[in-house]
Amino acid sequence: MSKPKNQCSKTHGAPKVKERDQKVCIRFKCTVLNTLMDVLRHRPGWVEVKDEGEWDFYWCDVSWLRENFDHTYMDEHVRISHFRNHYELTRKNYMVKNLKRFRKQLEREVGKLEAAKCDFFPKTFELPSDYHLFVEEFRKTPGITWIMKPVARSQGKGIFLFRKLKDIMDWRKDVGRSDDQKDDIPVENYVAQRYIENPYLIGGRKFDLRVYVLVMSYIPLRAWLYRDGFVRFSNTRFTLSSIDDHYVHLTNVAVQKTSPDYDPEKGCKWMIQRFRQYLTSKHGPEMVETLFRDMDNIFIKSLQSVQKVIISDKHCFELYGYDILIDQDLKPWLLEVNASPSLAASSQEDYQLKTCLLEDTLHIVDMEARLTGKEKRVGGFDLMWNDGPVSREEEGIDTAGTGNFVANTHLGCNNDRKKQLRQLFCSFHSQKKVTS
Amino acid sequence: MLQEEEDLSLTIAQIVQKLKGSRLYAQLERQAWVSLQKPEIKLETLKEDIKEFFRITGWEKKLHNAVYSELTVFPLPRHPAAPPEHLKEPLVYMRKAQGSWEKRILKSLNSMCTELSIPLARKRPVVEQKELLNKWNEMGTDEPDLSLFRPVYAPKDFLEVLINLRNPNYENGEHLNFKTHLGLIQVPLKVKYISELKEFFVELSLNTGQLGIDDATQVPPELFENEHVRLGQKVLAEQDSAAAQQYIRQGSPTALRAELWALILNVSNQPEDLLYYEQLKSNVIQHDLLVDSLIYKDVKLTASNDDYYFVFEDYLYQVLLCFSRDTAVLGHFAYNSASPPKSYIRGKLGMEDYAVFYPPNGVIPFHGFSMYVAPLCFLYHEPSKLYQIFREMYVRFFFRLHSISSHHSGIVSLCLLFETLLQTHLPQLFYHLREIGAQPLRISFKWMVRAFSGYLATDQLLLLWDRILGYNSLEILAAHLDFLLVILHG
Numbered sequence: 001m002s003k004p005k006n007q008c009s010k011t012h013g014a015p016k017v018k019e020r021d022q023k024v025c026i027r028f029k030c031t032v033l034n035t036l037m038d039v040l041r042h043r044p045g046w047v048e049v050k051d052e053g054e055w056d057f058y059w060c061d062v063s064w065l066r067e068n069f070d071h072t073y074m075d076e077h078v079r080i081s082h083f084r085n086h087y088e089l090t091r092k093n094y095m096v097k098n099l100k101r102f103r104k105q106l107e108r109e110v111g112k113l114e115a116a117k118c119d120f121f122p123k124t125f126e127l128p129s130d131y132h133l134f135v136e137e138f139r140k141t142p143g144i145t146w147i148m149k150p151v152a153r154s155q156g157k158g159i160f161l162f163r164k165l166k167d168i169m170d171w172r173k174d175v176g177r178s179d180d181q182k183d184d185i186p187v188e189n190y191v192a193q194r195y196i197e198n199p200y201l202i203g204g205r206k207f208d209l210r211v212y213v214l215v216m217s218y219i220p221l222r223a224w225l226y227r228d229g230f231v232r233f234s235n236t237r238f239t240l241s242s243i244d245d246h247y248v249h250l251t252n253v254a255v256q257k258t259s260p261d262y263d264p265e266k267g268c269k270w271m272i273q274r275f276r277q278y279l280t281s282k283h284g285p286e287m288v289e290t291l292f293r294d295m296d297n298i299f300i301k302s303l304q305s306v307q308k309v310i311i312s313d314k315h316c317f318e319l320y321g322y323d324i325l326i327d328q329d330l331k332p333w334l335l336e337v338n339a340s341p342s343l344a345a346s347s348q349e350d351y352q353l354k355t356c357l358l359e360d361t362l363h364i365v366d367m368e369a370r371l372t373g374k375e376k377r378v379g380g381f382d383l384m385w386n387d388g389p390v391s392r393e394e395e396g397i398d399t400a401g402t403g404n405f406v407a408n409t410h411l412g413c414n415n416d417r418k419k420q421l422r423q424l425f426c427s428f429h430s431q432k433k434v435t436s
Numbered sequence: 437m438l439q440e441e442e443d444l445s446l447t448i449a450q451i452v453q454k455l456k457g458s459r460l461y462a463q464l465e466r467q468a469w470v471s472l473q474k475p476e477i478k479l480e481t482l483k484e485d486i487k488e489f490f491r492i493t494g495w496e497k498k499l500h501n502a503v504y505s506e507l508t509v510f511p512l513p514r515h516p517a518a519p520p521e522h523l524k525e526p527l528v529y530m531r532k533a534q535g536s537w538e539k540r541i542l543k544s545l546n547s548m549c550t551e552l553s554i555p556l557a558r559k560r561p562v563v564e565q566k567e568l569l570n571k572w573n574e575m576g577t578d579e580p581d582l583s584l585f586r587p588v589y590a591p592k593d594f595l596e597v598l599i600n601l602r603n604p605n606y607e608n609g610e611h612l613n614f615k616t617h618l619g620l621i622q623v624p625l626k627v628k629y630i631s632e633l634k635e636f637f638v639e640l641s642l643n644t645g646q647l648g649i650d651d652a653t654q655v656p657p658e659l660f661e662n663e664h665v666r667l668g669q670k671v672l673a674e675q676d677s678a679a680a681q682q683y684i685r686q687g688s689p690t691a692l693r694a695e696l697w698a699l700i701l702n703v704s705n706q707p708e709d710l711l712y713y714e715q716l717k718s719n720v721i722q723h724d725l726l727v728d729s730l731i732y733k734d735v736k737l738t739a740s741n742d743d744y745y746f747v748f749e750d751y752l753y754q755v756l757l758c759f760s761r762d763t764a765v766l767g768h769f770a771y772n773s774a775s776p777p778k779s780y781i782r783g784k785l786g787m788e789d790y791a792v793f794y795p796p797n798g799v800i801p802f803h804g805f806s807m808y809v810a811p812l813c814f815l816y817h818e819p820s821k822l823y824q825i826f827r828e829m830y831v832r833f834f835f836r837l838h839s840i841s842s843h844h845s846g847i848v849s850l851c852l853l854f855e856t857l858l859q860t861h862l863p864q865l866f867y868h869l870r871e872i873g874a875q876p877l878r879i880s881f882k883w884m885v886r887a888f889s890g891y892l893a894t895d896q897l898l899l900l901w902d903r904i905l906g907y908n909s910l911e912i913l914a915a916h917l918d919f920l921l922v923i924l925h926g
Contacts, residue, residue: 203747203813204574233747237574274744277895280690281815349743 035343039358083316088306090339092191093126093151102305120298122194145195200326204237209324218312220387227380227415231270276412379417501677505702525773525841534773534840542777576749582733587803591882619855620877627853639685647687668692685906694815701828713820716758727795731756735806748813765797768831773841807889845910857918
């Protein structure tokens with residue numbers, strides 16, 4: 001397979017020389033790739049490479065990765081946008097397994113209280129393998145609603161809700177024979193998950209949160225949390241009485257787009273800042289801080305649960321889209337983690353968010369080798385975990401003992417990234433001048 | 437000296453008169469009777485003891501707030517011989533202009549009515565009433581055919597009327613000189629100079645901490661924000677309207693805003709208020725008004741299409757439909773230059789005995805009206821409280837944005853203030869824009885009429901409305917715009 005070219009040697013103090021990279025918009029499944037292409041094209045010194053040319057940076061899609069990663073030699077500086085076996089985190093059935101295992105481990109090693117912090121995932125069973133376990137649980141709590149989701153599909157496809165076992169009897173007959181497919185792609189494996197019947201509603205509507213987490217490495221675990229994100233509303237009012245109404249329960253924009261009520265101009269989205277302010281004025285700052293702390297916990301525990309199974313290749317990084325649901329008690333639940341969050345923009349505001357998100361991602365990937373590695377914030381990203389919790393306080397102040405630890409996360413807070421980036425890169429520039 | 441004393445006693449008498457009919461009076465009376473049971477109340481010092489009792493139990497504070505509210509909302513009597521129209525609007529030409537504008541609106545409404553052969557009001561059949569009651573919390577799902585309805589007027593129509601306002605006693609002169617006003621508004625009203633504005637808005641000076649600025653930047657929270665929040669909590673604990681109004685001039689912390697506004701507007705959610713709201717709701721259920729369709733249309737056109745307010749669509753109907761039926765709103769016409777439109781029972785045209793105000797609250801909504809309510813949905817989630825807050829905001833502030841008057845917070849003065857400030861600070865820009873036919877007011881007018889709702893991000897908007905409440909004036913709208921433009925241009 002093609003070997004990426006070595007970079008040219010650099011002269012003292014001169015800015016990093018040109019690097020080649022390959023854009024693969026053609027291979028992306030998204031229909032609108034403006035955001036990524038725009039960001040990459042506008043990056044100074046970055047050049048698009050076509051077809052079989054050699055590259056230093058590849059924002060690939062997961063199917064290319066599956067087929068080619070193992071046969072591709074990459075030089076040390078090369079970066080690619082996925083981890084080889086990311087599905088340990090992003091495929092629902094694997095994630096459940098890993099989380100359950102991690103929870104048991106925590107209970108053994110630390111205690112019940114710590115293990116209980118993993119209870120952010122609604123009870124889930126893999127089907128058809130855990131069918132009998134599922135039926136047992138199902139019979140314990142009759143009358144509640146369950147949701148059936150295919151493990152590998154996205155955008156809300158193939159999902160349905162049910163309350164009676166007979167609703168899934170027919171489905172079970174069809175699915176039973178799929179096991180002799182390739183292990184990598186279980187075609188129609190499903191998970192049955194307890195449906196959250198008391199979601200938090202705004203204006204009578206259900207919603208979920210999309211949050212972005214950037215993982216630069218698993219061993220050691222280094223993860224960044226982006227300050228912006230958005231809230232996706234269901235287009236119709238929430239009611240449990242119509243289970244068949246797909247449109248109410250699924251908040252994915254992709255499904256909402258096909259709802260008869262859908263008005264593309266509306267966007268059905270709020271920026272997370274507005275959401276945070278709305279909650280603060282309704283419940284007060286303390287409850288909101290608890291909620292956001294609980295969300296931090298979700299991100300970290302979920303990453304820790306797959307830390308040992310994911311092949312931590314130094315060439316890999318990954319930008320995850322976390323889907324979170326909040327219930328009426330202000331408890332956050334993890335719905336799923338996406339390895340390829342949609343980068344298509346549904347509105348001007350959305351376009352802004354995604355281009356800034358991608359720019360900052362590229363700053364952290366740092367092909368230009370501008371960062372020192374000691375940064376706690378780059379643009380809209382805050383360093384959330386660096387082989388241990390990261391505190392908002394400056395280094396050297398001992399907060400561990402005082403119990404005043406405040407995490408270095410600012411989800412939904414003011415994102416003055418331009419200013420921060422200016423300060424960051426200006427200081428490098430002056431440092432370089434000094435050292436050269 | 438004597439005159440002032442006379443004025444004061446007149447004011448006191450008026451306020452006492454007003455409050456005598458209020459719920460607070462009945463409560464105070466009841467409390468006074470109850471206090472007689474207490475051992476500390478002695479017959480010899482009855483008056484002082486009861487006063488002390490009121491002070492300790494917080495009832496005195498409530499009375500303070502009620503009096504303060506009356507003083508804030510109702511203008512002081514100018515001259516005992518002045519007729520009631522003067523309270524509404526002292527200048528004759530303004531009154532006339534408002535009168536003819538109202539006639540136009542009513543004519544437009546009536547013709548729409550005739551065209552579509554829809555009655556102004558009708559009683560709903562029982563089946564329809566039941567249906568509406570079931571759907572009360574999700575009226576937004578209704579998709580009635582509103583294509584034939586059009587808004588009665590839009591801000592730009594109103595602007596044209598204001599542009600043509602002239603004082604018949606004033607000679608403007610044909611030639612341009614340095615005193616000529618370059619803008620669209622050509623009436624000689626007095627607006628504040630920059631020095632007066634600086635004095636008026638003294639809490640907004642650079643030396644004083646502000647929320648929205650000093651908490652967003654690198655200023656450490658200890659310097660301003662924490663202290664400000666603590667102060668806010670104290671103000672709320674004291675339940676003092678006047679203090680809250682002073683406090684909020686520097687902006688309100690997000691978590692305290694809902695309570696602070698309720699305190700300043702003297703809105704509390706008593707059982708009587710809930711009952712009153714339920715009564716309005718049942719009025720909506722029983723009768724259908726033509727105005728309802730206008731409201732529906734407005735919500736669908738404006739708030740539902742807004743990126744942030746679309747979520748609150750259902751609340752908007754619940755508030756606005758009840759608002760049209762609330763006859764308590766008629767009280768504000770005493771100091772509003774506008775007058776409620778009158779309609780006559782079929783066949784009894786012109787007979788005063790058969791005249792009714794239409795709509796019952798006297799306010800005909802225009803295009804964008806629902807945007808006055810939308811930002812409030814961020815703060816209040818209980819329909820009756822949301823309703824009360826909106827009603828109070830309307831009868832104190834918003835009505836001035838769409839009626840013709842000489843009041844310093846009226847839209848005419850605001851437009852003039854905006855143009856004057858702009859002409860003072862950016863004269864070359866203003867002149868150039870005028871030459872190319874792009875008068876700045878044409879763009880900024882709709883922002884001011886809507887009090888910026890829908891044109892500013894919600895957090896910024898709420899901070900702006902904090903100042904409207906704090907200074908009891910809408911002048912901040914014009915000043916804010918002007919500062920924005922100066923910054924953008926400079």
